[in-house]
Amino acid sequence: MIMAWVALACVVTMLVAGVLVLTQRKLIGAIAAASVVSVALSVLLVVLRAPDVALAEAAVGAGLSSVLLALAVRRVGAVDSKEDT
Amino acid sequence: METLSTATELEWLGWTFYAGSAGLVLLGCYALFAARHALRLLLGLFLLESGVNLFLVAVGFRPDAAAPILVGEQAGSMVDPLPQALILTAIVIGVGVLALGLALAVRVAKEEGTLDLAELGRRLAATHTPATAEETLPQSGRTETP
Amino acid sequence: MLTSRPRWPALLFILGLALLLTALLRDLHFGNAPMQVGQAINGVAAHETGAANVVASVLLAYRGLDTLGELAILFAAATGAGLVLGIAFRNGNGEAQAKTNTEPPAGFILRKGADLMFPFLLILGAYVILHGHLTPGGGFQGGAILAAAFFVPQLARPSSPFNERTAHWVEALAGASFVLIGIAGLAGAGWFLAPLLGTGSVGELLSAGSIPLLQLAIGLKVGSELAGLMIALHGPKET
């Protein structure tokens, strides 16, 4: 039963963070929210008994992807579209 | 390992996972339809891919089964290893595509001064002006916009 | 699709899609999917490949070709990123030379932290790679850790040149050795990527035939490609 509650909590966290990815005005905030999505997802993967995938999601999804995105934002930060929301 | 007592509980757990993956897919789709900034589109893709990954791993789940790693002389049932292997592959593919997309975005920002993909689409749709007609020749340089 | 549109149609479309998905997913019973192939692999994997981690044996034995394709994708992405950014720099009035030297060195804490992190991450990455056939982890996860290990010092000391020559050699030889192990299988056992070296006893470090070797090749290849991608993206700010 604990497993189901952990899953529910993670799904809620993940979806709230997902909405934040879309609504954050600052790109760097959106990236931080995306990495929260990845962390919650990797906990869900542990609940689904996929430790290999969870490890990869934590290392690649939450870690590397965010670093890559942050590096790109740092380089193009001044270049925004006219309507950036 | 904790077990699930009833079929209803399993069903609820299933809907939790389906809601999570479908929610991420829908959020990603929404970002792709509504956003215009290239990095926001790439973030939308990231959400969409995460949702797909969660769905595939959830497909391989079995109640009362262990992770697909043998520990000692264990004989119990294990969850499906195949979707997990597929998703490991998909995660790495996703990060490769993301990185290449970011590299392209950096170059576009440098050349065009905007990352608004709708605006870039308009510029692409504008017919070729005589000024750019000779650029396909190998010896001429690329024009830089300030 | 990528044109400007008001948001309401997009929202309505998503709502429709949500209803459709709900209707479709009702037919899919959680925890009950037919897993013919998965079941069969669970039954024979340890015996056939000698790896305790069934996911690793799927990745490197049953579906080794997928993994080779995936390494090629990372290689293509890194090559494409170099192509895209390299062209931009060459025409950019010698920015390529200025690129690594203009950044001021990072603060004391970051530099000391990087010095401490480097050996730790290196050992962790090596451990995750080499135990991939026994415990969760393997070439991809360990490779990502290795990439971080080599990128953190770069972040702390932008002026210290990343040794591109060594990275090129590691990248090329790791990728080539994966293909060559595959061709060795073709020559030895008659099938591309056929397992070599016997299975050993399940659960020991030196077991599972050529799987640990393939994990090492993947780890080095993934690590060098990802580090290369991060360093390619880590350039000066655009104005």
Added chain:
Amino acid sequence: MNASVLMIALPLLAAFLLPLTGPLARWVGPFAAALNIALGISLWQTVAQEGPSVVVMGGFAAPLGIVFRVDTLAVLFATALAALVLILWPRTSADPRRESALLLILLAAGCGLAFSGDLFNLFVFYELIAVASYGLVAASRERLAAAAGLRYLVLSALGSAFALLGIGLVYALAGTLNLADLSRHADALNSPLGLAAFALMLLGFGVKAELFPVNAWVAEVYSTATARTTALLAGGVSKLALLIVLHLVLLVYAQPAALSLLLTLGLLSIVSGQFAGYRAADLPRMLAYSSIAQLGMIAAAFSVSGEAGVLAGLALALHHLIVKPALFLVGDGWPKCVDSLAGLGRAEPWRAALFVLLALSLLGIPPLPGFWAKLLLLKALLGMGEPAWNLAAAVVLLGTAIEGAYLLRVLQTLFRGTTNAKPATFGGALPAGVLGVALLLVMLAATPVGGALQRAAQQAADVPAYVADTLGGSPQ
């Protein structure tokens, strides 16, 4: 038969080792492509003598491991792609080493798409070819090439995510990914959920196959990428993506609903492509839209169940594979705007004559191969004997009429008036000439070529033999 694996392993090995080869780097790529052609020819002979066969990776038999199905169709496409890569090998490039590596990867991935008999493995090779093509597209010196590449990447990645979702649904319903095994469990996919999986995969694989709702990238990319990259994408890669769809409808989704869906998307591609081509003002875009319409015709042909559809689609695909790259190469260096082409017919008679020959074949004027391909398509569509497919035949004829209107407009402009511009460089003279000669050879040897295509279609459409070959024989 293991030559099929080497056709993937050797180009990949060459691509990985390319950074270390030093001054030899420029020769590695063409050599690997030539080697692939030789392997393809030897495979062709083996298949002709011993019939189709199956190669198991790592010795793990069919549903558990990945298998390659080596038949005439696959060998034909793998060899044709290698030949196309070789004759389109760039002479000059801003960054030859990286571009060579990407071309070699494209070659390996294309062979993988032709041979593989596993759904997820096909997806991996599809992604590989996609990632290689993003880099190649952005390598152009044209302004906005990177912007076109970025928009292409976003759309394509969206498609890939959908395709992966579709593959996941297939696995959830049938529990296997091997195409032959899926063919045995086709009933499990005959449900709304199974059809949704097919639609998702069609959206995903349709991006490279230039199918209707997901082809917005085509005109942008083809008008900004280099002519050789464009020729490769329009000529080779798009056909290989459609080959996946062919395998799906032949083996797994032979149900009427799936076939109707494919037919509908194909017809919409024809109509939208031909109308957009009619409205296009510059030549590369016109050719790009014509390519969408031609691929729509191939998709429509594949929606006809049985041998006739495969044969028609195969003929159309090979014809387009020869003609469209050559057209893009001839047009490269000419002014892009159609109205500025006036007088070039007299200034450069040979080049214009080649263009006329190719355009007439594309249109389907009788003695040229394009005519036979279109005739086969019409016969196949009418052979289904169902109203939707009869309507499709009418749509194909209507599309051809529109195609005629805009292609003849270009031809007319070419030979109208005179120009005082100095002749432009014809960088692609050699590859375009080779492709033109190949077209003429096919016209002269119509009977043996037709026979070979017939055999290929027969083998491909023989589903029970495919299933028995893959699942019946054990590896050892």
